[in-house]
Amino acid sequence: MTSPVRLLLADxxxxxxxxxxxxxxxxxxxxxxxxxxxxxxxxxxxxxxxPDVAVLDLQMPGADGVKVATSLRAExxxxxxxxxxxxxxxxxxxxxxxxxxxxxxxxxxxxxxLAEIIRTVHAGNRYIDPELAADAISxxxxxxTAREAEVLELxxxxxxxxxxxxxxxxxxxxxxxYLSSAVTKLGAxxxxxxxxxxxxxxxx
Amino acid sequence: MTSPVRLLLADxxxxxxxxxxxxxxxxxxxxxxxxxxxxxxxxxxxxxxxPDVAVLDLQMPGADGVKVATSLRAExxxxxxxxxxxxxxxxxxxxxxxxxxxxxxxxxxxxxxLAEIIRTVHAGNRYIDPELAADAISxxxxxxTAREAEVLELxxxxxxxxxxxxxxxxxxxxxxxYLSSAVTKLGAxxxxxxxxxxxxxxxx
DNA sequence: CGCTCGCCATGACAAATGTCAGAGCGTGCC
DNA sequence: GGCACGCTCTGACATTTGTCATGGCGAGCG
Numbered sequence: 001m002t003s004p005v006r007l008l009l010a011d012x013x014x015x016x017x018x019x020x021x022x023x024x025x026x027x028x029x030x031x032x033x034x035x036x037x038x039x040x041x042x043x044x045x046x047x048x049x050x051p052d053v054a055v056l057d058l059q060m061p062g063a064d065g066v067k068v069a070t071s072l073r074a075e076x077x078x079x080x081x082x083x084x085x086x087x088x089x090x091x092x093x094x095x096x097x098x099x100x101x102x103x104x105x106x107x108x109x110x111x112x113x114l115a116e117i118i119r120t121v122h123a124g125n126r127y128i129d130p131e132l133a134a135d136a137i138s139x140x141x142x143x144x145t146a147r148e149a150e151v152l153e154l155x156x157x158x159x160x161x162x163x164x165x166x167x168x169x170x171x172x173x174x175x176x177x178y179l180s181s182a183v184t185k186l187g188a189x190x191x192x193x194x195x196x197x198x199x200x201x202x203x204x
Numbered sequence: 205m206t207s208p209v210r211l212l213l214a215d216x217x218x219x220x221x222x223x224x225x226x227x228x229x230x231x232x233x234x235x236x237x238x239x240x241x242x243x244x245x246x247x248x249x250x251x252x253x254x255p256d257v258a259v260l261d262l263q264m265p266g267a268d269g270v271k272v273a274t275s276l277r278a279e280x281x282x283x284x285x286x287x288x289x290x291x292x293x294x295x296x297x298x299x300x301x302x303x304x305x306x307x308x309x310x311x312x313x314x315x316x317x318l319a320e321i322i323r324t325v326h327a328g329n330r331y332i333d334p335e336l337a338a339d340a341i342s343x344x345x346x347x348x349t350a351r352e353a354e355v356l357e358l359x360x361x362x363x364x365x366x367x368x369x370x371x372x373x374x375x376x377x378x379x380x381x382y383l384s385s386a387v388t389k390l391g392a393x394x395x396x397x398x399x400x401x402x403x404x405x406x407x408x
Numbered sequence: 409c410g411c412t413c414g415c416c417a418t419g420a421c422a423a424a425t426g427t428c429a430g431a432g433c434g435t436g437c438c
Numbered sequence: 439g440g441c442a443c444g445c446t447c448t449g450a451c452a453t454t455t456g457t458c459a460t461g462g463c464g465a466g467c468g
Contacts, residue, residue: 013290013311015318019223022315037312086217107217108241111226114219145414158396160454174416180456190424190456192362192396349444364424378446384426394426394454 004031005122008051010042010068011084012060020055023111030115039063046076053122055114058085058092066095073100080121084114090136091202093128103127142203148182151175153204156195208235209326212255214246214272215288216264224259227315234319243267250280257326259318262289262296270299277304284325288318294340295406297332307331346407352386355379357408360399 007024009032011017021032034049036042039062046054054072056065063071069081082103083096093104103121105114106129117127142149154164161179165172179191188194198204211228213236215221225236238253240246243266250258258276260269267275273285286307287300300308307325309318310333321331346353358368365383369376383395392398402408 014314015288015311016220016223018315019220019227022227023223084219107219110218111222147415158392158394158400160393162454170415171417173418176456177417177458178415180458183456188362189364190362196362351445366424374445375447377448380426381428381447382445384428387426 002029004029005118006031006033006049006052007118008032008034008036008042008046008049008054008079010036010039010045010054010060010065011057012037013057016057020111020114024115024118027115030118037061039065039068042068043071043075046072046079050076051079053080053082053118055082055084055118058083058088058096066092066099066101069096069099069101080124082118082121082127088129088132088135089200089202090132090138091142091204093132093136094141094202097128104132105129106132142198142201143185144182144198144203148178148185149198149204151178152182152191152195152198155179155191156199156204158192206233208233209322210235210237210253210256211322212236212238212240212246212250212253212258212283214240214243214249214258214264214269215261216241217261220261224315224318228319228322231319234322241265243269243272246272247275247279250276250283254280255283257284257286257322259286259288259322262287262292262300270296270303270305273300273303273305284328286322286325286331292333292336292339293404293406294336294342295346295408297336297340298406301332308336309333310336346402346405347389348386348402348407352382352389353402353408355382356386356395356399356402359383359395360403360408362396 007030009017009021014037017035021035024030025032033051034045036045039060042056056068058065065083069083072079072081080102081100083101084105084107085092086107088106096104103117103126105117105127120127144152151164151168154167161172161175165175168175183191183194186194186197188197211234213221213225218241221239225239228234229236237255238249240249243264246258246260260272262269269287273287276283276285284306285304287305288309288311289296290311292310297308307321307330309321309331324331348356355368355372358371365376365379369379372379387395387398390398390401392401
């Protein structure tokens, strides 16, 4: 038998992470060598233990799964990344693939299935959940330019234009223009519904 | 030895539910007799299997954990309810306690700890996560009147005043007054940050 | 080189929003 | 009965947004 697949598990919910570690550890050919509860911690653990596959939660404090994947790609190219997510937004999948992620699955899969997918990814193949893939394709590409997305992001927590302008180092008028065009492109009624729409599609 | 504690597990994320079932099943004195992936399903399963303790996720499709707990209280009074949640808002805890829930813990606890808490709850005691309890106490009661909360709720998805007024059967001016007073009470800068704050505290 | 496109800005106008004062009505409490 | 409080409304005002026209600048492309 070949040596077992070395895993890094990162999820801020101890309950899930622990349970997953126990379940995956039951498989003969898998071994959990490190666990992390945040993005930065996951990075540090990866450096220290050089896992074969990193199983990352999409939403974690510090840095989300995609950001961690990007850093990992640079610092530890031999490590395959598998993203696990609760509610999968189409855009996240795209960003994840762009970051070199090899697998993307929702938390609705069974542990048995996850183990199989880990093996698939470790073998050098990709695995994308079919339903999430379909969503991503039907959602299409983001029509927003980089700046529009950035400004929309800053508008997300209800900040007034003046504050957004300051934080983006832009003139207030420019901010309103970007906001306006983003709202038009998204077919929204105002900036706030635009933010919601963009979030739903994973474009921010 | 006494007979084992019969558990119902409800969580829409199969990965977590399955892993949890496996881990808790390892304990000698606990046995998982039913699993559910949604609120209604949890209710049906409880009716069918009469568990001693129901471990419910707070956020589930169909009906959330608190709603299920309320129904369970009426239909199966002997069943203790333990709520498990990802991100605990203070207001949720209050609603949960009002619904007769016996335990409330974040998903950051370990499975080992969860098993202990299940035993505590089954013994007839309560267990509330200390940190969540502290948050709930410091957050205090909602300063919003019923109407203010209702209007704020309707404003949540970025609808303009005219639409809120129509949906609440109020005059636009009244809606703006309620919104204004809610914003003042919450110390927010505008309606949208007010919505966010109210959500964080669990007041809407 | 001319064209398009994204980026950044200004100014002006209309519409929506936030704020304030005031006023009537009903309910509950002392 | 008097008082407080929540609910509802109106009108007026300042501020904030949303929209549009217009301009300059630089990068990429045929």
